[in-house]
Amino acid sequence: MEGFFQHYLSLYRPLITKLNELMSTYELSYSLWQVIFYIKTNGPSTLVDIANKYNVEKPTITRRVHRLEELQMVKQIPGMDRREKVIQLTEFGEEIYLACRKNITNLENSVMESISYEDQLITFQTLPKIQENITVGEGNKRE
Known part of the structure; x- marks a missing residue:
């Protein structure tokens, strides 16, 4: 993206x-x-x-x-x-x-007022995954 x-x-x-x-x-x-x-x-x-x-x-x-x-x-x-x-x-x-x-x-x-709970939850779960990918160098891999 x-x-x-x-x-x-x-x-x-x-x-x-x-x-x-x-x-x-x-x-x-x-x-x-x-x-x-x-x-x-x-x-x-x-x-x-x-x-x-x-x-x-x-x-x-x-x-x-x-x-x-x-x-x-x-x-x-x-x-x-x-x-x-x-x-x-x-x-x-x-x-x-x-x-x-x-x-x-x-x-x-x-x-976060106008953002649905579902969208907040997805963001909350996604950001640590991105951080981990950056930290361990996996951000450049493609499946």
Whole structure:
């Protein structure tokens, strides 16, 4: 389906802009939210775990975590290995997560309002498959 990626990319940037606007009240950006969301979903996590999830370099995650520490939303806890940094949400971070989650859910509901549940479900199931194809290099195969 030619043009699929162009359509996807044309919605990605405005969506990130909208998310950044929503989170600016909390001094957050979408990239900082990704760290909070990962920790909330997976529990205390290492920088490597978070970097691997979002396919970014560890120094990028380190900078994000430092910013979240400055905002007192995350803190380091002892890990199995002294060299390994394990990060968890603070109580304040949990509160911010809940506030942002509510705002993001409201945004999701508003942008999906005129789209049938069946179409939403198909999209929800299809996007991870596309991501997997890109990640494992299967996107170029034809049957």
